[in-house]
Amino acid sequence: MDAYLSESHRALRSRIREFAEGEIAPVARELDETSRFPWENVRKMADLGLFGVSVPKEYGGLGLDYFSYILVIEELARVDASHAITVSAHSTLGSSPILNFGDEAQKRRYLPLLATGRVLAGFGLTEPGAGSDSAGTRTVATRVNGGYRITGNKIFITHAGVGEVFVVTAVTDRSAGARGITSFIVTKETTDREAAERVGVGHAPELEPFTPGVRAGKKEDKMGWRASDTRELILEDAEVPAENRLGAEGEGFINFMKTLDSGRIGIGALALGIAQGALDCILAAAPDARLRDSQGAQFTLADLATEVTAARHLVYHAAWLRERGEPYGHAAAMAKLYASELSVRAAATAIQLLGERGLLDEYPVERMLRDAKICEIGEGTSEIQRLVIARHLLREAGVGS
Numbered sequence: 001m002d003a004y005l006s007e008s009h010r011a012l013r014s015r016i017r018e019f020a021e022g023e024i025a026p027v028a029r030e031l032d033e034t035s036r037f038p039w040e041n042v043r044k045m046a047d048l049g050l051f052g053v054s055v056p057k058e059y060g061g062l063g064l065d066y067f068s069y070i071l072v073i074e075e076l077a078r079v080d081a082s083h084a085i086t087v088s089a090h091s092t093l094g095s096s097p098i099l100n101f102g103d104e105a106q107k108r109r110y111l112p113l114l115a116t117g118r119v120l121a122g123f124g125l126t127e128p129g130a131g132s133d134s135a136g137t138r139t140v141a142t143r144v145n146g147g148y149r150i151t152g153n154k155i156f157i158t159h160a161g162v163g164e165v166f167v168v169t170a171v172t173d174r175s176a177g178a179r180g181i182t183s184f185i186v187t188k189e190t191t192d193r194e195a196a197e198r199v200g201v202g203h204a205p206e207l208e209p210f211t212p213g214v215r216a217g218k219k220e221d222k223m224g225w226r227a228s229d230t231r232e233l234i235l236e237d238a239e240v241p242a243e244n245r246l247g248a249e250g251e252g253f254i255n256f257m258k259t260l261d262s263g264r265i266g267i268g269a270l271a272l273g274i275a276q277g278a279l280d281c282i283l284a285a286a287p288d289a290r291l292r293d294s295q296g297a298q299f300t301l302a303d304l305a306t307e308v309t310a311a312r313h314l315v316y317h318a319a320w321l322r323e324r325g326e327p328y329g330h331a332a333a334m335a336k337l338y339a340s341e342l343s344v345r346a347a348a349t350a351i352q353l354l355g356e357r358g359l360l361d362e363y364p365v366e367r368m369l370r371d372a373k374i375c376e377i378g379e380g381t382s383e384i385q386r387l388v389i390a391r392h393l394l395r396e397a398g399v400g401s
């Protein structure tokens, strides 16, 4: 496996592991219980540069490769999925569309704030009638006074409350179907200004005036990823200047498809981290558990370790294809599908092997099970990954469109 990793990758992995075990592990349970956003650790992760791992240095990032980013997500998730999704949603969903599809002025205005973690970003795609079927977007952008007026309701948006910069999708030409969807950059003030000012990240006065008509809705009380902020993002006659259009009109759909392809490797890495964390908990409990004496339990452990290794191969292979500039959409879907479903199995297996101790909070495996389940839904459900993979196979066989 380490064939994929250079010396500097290994050093980065050690640094993040030390940070996660030292700073995240002690507070993860309390954050999960109270569903509190980890502002103090957001500040520490910003200081480490984790909000701009693969953003070029000229825009304030660390300028590392995509593989480094994947390792960061895996290591954070090994200890706590909420911290990992905070970095992942900000980086892949919020910042990368600006990096990949923005013009130079947009990059210069937003990326230095995002890559340094000064403010958090998000991505508003999902709507009440447009989840898996994202072409069903209802949010509409109408041209007015040289800009756009956008109205619509985005749901389940990571960072909709705590974040200040968002890429959102809206229909600019209803008659063009998916080709009539366009992306825009909008801003709003964080809902947690007091905490942001206390820790020194999360609010940027230089973004003012924020986009009129953009606000966060109520916070979701989720089963897992409880320390991550998830809310509605409401756009009511939001007035967006033309310079905030991201790419040309009609390019929104294809661009968010590319964003999601890449994001799926990140969620694969996140799920892999959870699975590895569950395996680590089993081994940590081994001296007290029946593991030493039960061949049945050892078979289960061996199968799980094999599956975790297989998942790591899938995730790293997808990242490797992306790094080389080769097509990677189907590999990303396979990595996300397998690692997500494995993370649920791994956490459930850990609970089973630990017995009653797995149900209590001595080991974080019950939190891991709740966190893992979301990996099968966010950034494309397992069913959608299967469709992506099957369509790729059929296309390759010359029988699909």
Ligand SMILES: Cc1cc2nc3c(=O)[nH]c(=O)nc-3n(C[C@H](O)[C@H](O)[C@H](O)COP(=O)(O)OP(=O)(O)OC[C@H]3O[C@@H](n4cnc5c(N)ncnc54)[C@H](O)[C@@H]3O)c2cc1C
Pocket: 089, 093, 122, 123, 124, 125, 126, 130, 131, 132, 133, 155, 156, 157, 158, 159, 222, 225, 230, 374, 377, 378, 379, 380, 381, 382, 383, 384, 387
């Ligand atoms: C914690 C969390 C954070 C999120 N953050 C964001 C975010 O930051 N930005 C954002 O835009 N979205 C976000 N989402 C939304 C997420 O991307 C959607 O939940 C996901 O795409 C699924 O859409 P849906 O929930 O509307 O389910 P639906 O699309 O309604 O699907 C319901 C069920 O039907 C199945 N299904 C649907 N279509 C098909 C099909 N064609 N074939 C077979 N089965 C099908 C699905 O697999 C699923 O099992 C987040 C979700 C969660 C849970």
